[in-house]
Amino acid sequence: MTMTNPNDDMLDDLFAQARSIDAKPSDAFLARVLADADGVQAAMQPKQVAVSGGLWTRMLDALGGWPAVSGLAAATIAGVWIGVAPPSSVQDLTASLIGDEVSVDFFATDFAFDTGALADG
Amino acid sequence: MTLSQDPFSGAPDDALLIAFANGDRQAARYLTARLLPRVLAQATRMMGNPSEAEDVAQDAMMRLWKIAPDWRQNEAQVSTWLYRVTSNLCTDRLRKRRGALSLDQVAEPLDDAPSVPAQMQTRARMTALSDALAQLPDRQAQAVSLRHLEGLSNPEIAQIMDISVRSVESLTARGKRALADLMAGRKAELGYDDDQPE
Numbered sequence: 001m002t003m004t005n006p007n008d009d010m011l012d013d014l015f016a017q018a019r020s021i022d023a024k025p026s027d028a029f030l031a032r033v034l035a036d037a038d039g040v041q042a043a044m045q046p047k048q049v050a051v052s053g054g055l056w057t058r059m060l061d062a063l064g065g066w067p068a069v070s071g072l073a074a075a076t077i078a079g080v081w082i083g084v085a086p087p088s089s090v091q092d093l094t095a096s097l098i099g100d101e102v103s104v105d106f107f108a109t110d111f112a113f114d115t116g117a118l119a120d121g
Numbered sequence: 122m123t124l125s126q127d128p129f130s131g132a133p134d135d136a137l138l139i140a141f142a143n144g145d146r147q148a149a150r151y152l153t154a155r156l157l158p159r160v161l162a163q164a165t166r167m168m169g170n171p172s173e174a175e176d177v178a179q180d181a182m183m184r185l186w187k188i189a190p191d192w193r194q195n196e197a198q199v200s201t202w203l204y205r206v207t208s209n210l211c212t213d214r215l216r217k218r219r220g221a222l223s224l225d226q227v228a229e230p231l232d233d234a235p236s237v238p239a240q241m242q243t244r245a246r247m248t249a250l251s252d253a254l255a256q257l258p259d260r261q262a263q264a265v266s267l268r269h270l271e272g273l274s275n276p277e278i279a280q281i282m283d284i285s286v287r288s289v290e291s292l293t294a295r296g297k298r299a300l301a302d303l304m305a306g307r308k309a310e311l312g313y314d315d316d317q318p319e
Binding site: 005006007008010011013014015017018019021022023024032033034037038040041044 | 144187311
């Protein structure tokens with residue numbers, strides 16, 4: 001088509017080539033970005049709080065997963081979590097049980113909440 | 122209520138970001154896997170070379186990690202925010218190229234294989250495009266990149282750049298015209314003959 005501007009044709013071709021670039025992050029680069037994330041998280045939490053290794057995940061599952069909580073603000077989610085697993089500063093036997101590895105079983109698939117079980121624990 | 126193997130898989134970006142801000146390290150992994158490829162791709166298209174693109178992408182993700190505690194759901198989309206931040210970081214760097222030629226930018230191989238002429242030509246073309254973007258005013262470079270490199274719609278670009286759709290149209294039109302003029306003298310060098318692009 002002699003009507004088109006050849007400069008535009010070249011530019012359109014360059015744009016198309018650029019759009020087809022699909023730069024995949026290398027494993028090393030992914031690791032660097034993750035290390036940055038870990039560093040920022042470490043700086044955000046000076047005290048060790050029991051929200052590591054998937055406890056958050058298990059709590060969410062107990063509430064019904066992300067579809068159930070997606071409408072809630074972070075403060076609400078945090079409030080539910082604090083209600084379920086109070087920080088270690090709370091002087092309470094139940095709290096010390098929940099803040100422990102015992103909580104892994106507490107959120108197991110087939111858990112049926114039985115107040116008697118805690119007393120025996 | 123089942124214990125899902127992958128409870129984060131359906132979670133929207135901002136929910137993951139809030140989980141990240143609350144200390145969940147799984148959320149960091151999900152966010153990185155999901156978001157870094159898009160950020161890196163955008164940076165690569167604007168910067169024209171992998172190492173600068175990685176610098177920009179790492180910087181953009183770092184800003185995301187740091188803003189997480191202040192993130193409010195339903196105020197903005199994480200993707201919009203990232204497009205904006207990456208765009209700004211790119212034009213910041215491109216501005217430093219203005220007036221300077223990329224003669225000392227040794228073409229890095231695109232992979233470990235021996236350089237192939239086609240690869241070198243692609244690399245030269247992408248560098249030339251990026252250098253031309255660097256000559257534009259920041260807002261024109263951003264609008265043109267979001268439109269023609271990222272393929273976003275004018276309303277999407279308007280949201281990212283926080284301007285009106287009419288402004289987007291004006292910026293992209295002017296930016297594209299300026300780019301075409303800047304590139305005009307380099308056709309032969311980049312492997313385009315005068316009659317048609319290769």
